Amino acid sequence: MTAPVRKSVPTRRPVRRSPHARSRKNPWHRQPPVVTAFACIGLILAVLLWAVIARHFAPVSNTNRESFDAIVVLGTPADSDGNPTPELLDRVTEAVHEYQRGVAPHLIVTGAAAHNRFVEADVMARVAEAQGVPASQIFEESQARDTIQNACYSSRLMTAHGWHSAEIVSSAPHLPRAAVIFSHLSESKFEWRVHPAANLTPGYYSNAANLIEIFKTARYLVWSRWAESCP
Numbered sequence: 001m002t003a004p005v006r007k008s009v010p011t012r013r014p015v016r017r018s019p020h021a022r023s024r025k026n027p028w029h030r031q032p033p034v035v036t037a038f039a040c041i042g043l044i045l046a047v048l049l050w051a052v053i054a055r056h057f058a059p060v061s062n063t064n065r066e067s068f069d070a071i072v073v074l075g076t077p078a079d080s081d082g083n084p085t086p087e088l089l090d091r092v093t094e095a096v097h098e099y100q101r102g103v104a105p106h107l108i109v110t111g112a113a114a115h116n117r118f119v120e121a122d123v124m125a126r127v128a129e130a131q132g133v134p135a136s137q138i139f140e141e142s143q144a145r146d147t148i149q150n151a152c153y154s155s156r157l158m159t160a161h162g163w164h165s166a167e168i169v170s171s172a173p174h175l176p177r178a179a180v181i182f183s184h185l186s187e188s189k190f191e192w193r194v195h196p197a198a199n200l201t202p203g204y205y206s207n208a209a210n211l212i213e214i215f216k217t218a219r220y221l222v223w224s225r226w227a228e229s230c231p
Contacts, residue, residue, distance in 0.1 A: 051218035061193030069163035075111015075120035094197035
């Protein structure tokens with residue numbers, strides 16, 4: 001007898017997807033590093049451009065009034081010995097001039113020991129008192145560690161005293177970012193305007209200060225505004 005003939009069963013080969021199909025599913029799959037790098041650089045430049053435009057069009061006020069309940073002086077660090085830096089002196093001196101002009105009867109100095117062991121509000125209060133502002137008219141806010149908290153905590157201090165308007169004093173490079181923050185802050189229901197401090201130390205502020213503020217504004221727009229709200 002002849003042996004039965006066995007029929008071979010064809011094996012199925014695994015279906016291979018073409019590389020084009022994978023790339024359609026994930027457009028970033030196996031992209032050349034140069035393309036990814038250029039995409040990241042383009043994104044960073046777009047964010048920085050957004051920050052520049054935001055600073056350029058930052059509001060300077062939300063009111064037409066010329067007198068206010070308080071002058072808010074935004075904090076900046078003292079030096080390592082606790083002495084006022086030129087920037088701190090510029091801000092406080094300008095605020096004292098505005099106080100003497102009758103712009104507002106109260107001074108709020110805001111800033112914690114954010115960069116060294118000296119509380120910014122304490123140093124600013126001493127400078128303002130030395131320049132003739134009565135201690136009874138100086139109110140210290142000593143918890144804020146950045147500009148967002150400056151705006152938040154000074155707003156709460158004003159609410160506690162029944163004040164509804166303020167002039168915001170700071171250095172010229174800092175003011176656009178501060179104005180953007182005050183305009184976005186949900187708690188700043190009060191009327192406000194920004195006022196730049198005079199540069200009493202020629203050459204102290206460099207182009208680097210404006211460049212740093214552009215990066216800080218970009219960080220606020222894409223991160224800090226959402227991550228750090230008034231607690």
